[in-house]
Amino acid sequence: MKTKTAMITIAGRPNVGKSTLTNHLVGEKIAIVSNKPQTTRNRICGILTREDTQFVFVDTPGYHRARTKLGDYMVNVARESIADVDLTILVVEPIASIGPQEEGLIEKIQGSKCPAILAINKIDTVEKEKLLEVIDVYSKAAHFDAIIPISAKTGDGVEALLDICEKYAIESPFLFPEDTTTDQPERQVMAEIIREKLLWCLDKEIPHGTAVEITTFSERDNGIIDIDATIFCEKASHKGIIIGKHGAMLKKISSMARTDCERFMGTKVYLTTWVKVKENWRDSDFLVRNFGYRE
Numbered sequence: 261m262k263t264k265t266a267m268i269t270i271a272g273r274p275n276v277g278k279s280t281l282t283n284h285l286v287g288e289k290i291a292i293v294s295n296k297p298q299t300t301r302n303r304i305c306g307i308l309t310r311e312d313t314q315f316v317f318v319d320t321p322g323y324h325r326a327r328t329k330l331g332d333y334m335v336n337v338a339r340e341s342i343a344d345v346d347l348t349i350l351v352v353e354p355i356a357s358i359g360p361q362e363e364g365l366i367e368k369i370q371g372s373k374c375p376a377i378l379a380i381n382k383i384d385t386v387e388k389e390k391l392l393e394v395i396d397v398y399s400k401a402a403h404f405d406a407i408i409p410i411s412a413k414t415g416d417g418v419e420a421l422l423d424i425c426e427k428y429a430i431e432s433p434f435l436f437p438e439d440t441t442t443d444q445p446e447r448q449v450m451a452e453i454i455r456e457k458l459l460w461c462l463d464k465e466i467p468h469g470t471a472v473e474i475t476t477f478s479e480r481d482n483g484i485i486d487i488d489a490t491i492f493c494e495k496a497s498h499k500g501i502i503i504g505k506h507g508a509m510l511k512k513i514s515s516m517a518r519t520d521c522e523r524f525m526g527t528k529v530y531l532t533t534w535v536k537v538k539e540n541w542r543d544s545d546f547l548v549r550n551f552g553y554r555e
């Protein structure tokens with residue numbers, strides 16, 4: 261069988277729904293999602309193999325103005341993911357004005373000579389007329405091969421988006437085995453699941469200042485998986501909040517995470533979590549790299 265692959269970057273400002281879209285395209289939750297901006301920190305591939313075509317969707321950190329070393333890393337990843345792919349999908353909010361983040365990304369896309377399409381997401385939240393205004397503003401601002409309104413949440417328009425993506429596939433052997441859905445190692449998926457629950461349960465800067473390290477990941481003879489995870493935070497006061505009164509918050513976070521870990525692994529998981537402080541680690545080149553945020 262002659263096979264094709266398409267390497268497709270999903271770019272956009274924080275919180276526009278890139279990871280939600282990646283999950284919908286792949287048909288499995290492989291990227292964490294939250295209502296807080298700057299959820300995704302690394303480049304993550306979501307893989308979908310459909311008949312003779314393999315799609316590799318590159319979910320990226322939201323493009324923003326960085327204020328920490330970690331932020332610098334995230335923005336760099338977002339920027340560098342645009343070159344050397346077959347297509348870039350720029351995901352935007354259904355807002356009829358173009359922000360500086362979008363301008364920056366459009367400039368980068370045009371400079372890369374990579375074909376681009378625009379996906380206007382969250383159309384479940386706006387009226388048709390408003391959507392026409394958004395289409396009008398973007399079609400005047402830049403050249404996109406196509407402009408597609410979608411809802412990554414409901415799945416509206418996602419199939420049409422996939423059909424368009426298929427046109428950019430080029431003849432090539434598959435890059436991943438056919439049943440693969442992500443390039444992330446299992447331990448990384450587990451760490452990300454825990455970070456997602458931290459984002460869901462905690463407010464303000466606290467979850468943004470956390471990093472999760474899996475120190476044990478082992479399978480028993482009966483298939484049960486033991487996971488030990490350390491949650492690092494930036495301040496002693498944050499540690500107290502993450503643990504909560506009588507450990508209630510940490511218990512809640514761990515229990516939510518365990519359910520998702522079990523779903524992903526398809527087996528019973530024993531998850532043990534600890535919390536440690538690493539003062540202002542996001543501002544340290546060394547610690548940022550140490551937590552795995554490096555090319």
Ligand SMILES: Nc1nc2c(ncn2[C@@H]2O[C@H](COP(=O)(O)OP(=O)(O)OP(=O)(O)O)[C@@H](O)[C@H]2O)c(=O)[nH]1
Nearest residue numbers: 274275276277278279280294298299300322412413
């Ligand atoms: N109503 C609505 N909400 C959506 C849609 N797509 C995503 N969201 C919500 O938008 C928020 C952000 O979604 P994410 O997928 O984490 O966004 P992201 O672009 O990956 O964000 P970063 O990783 O921070 O760059 C979440 O609360 C999602 O549930 C959509 O089509 N409609």
Ligand SMILES: [Mg+2]
Nearest residue numbers: 278279299300
């Ligand atoms: Mg994301």
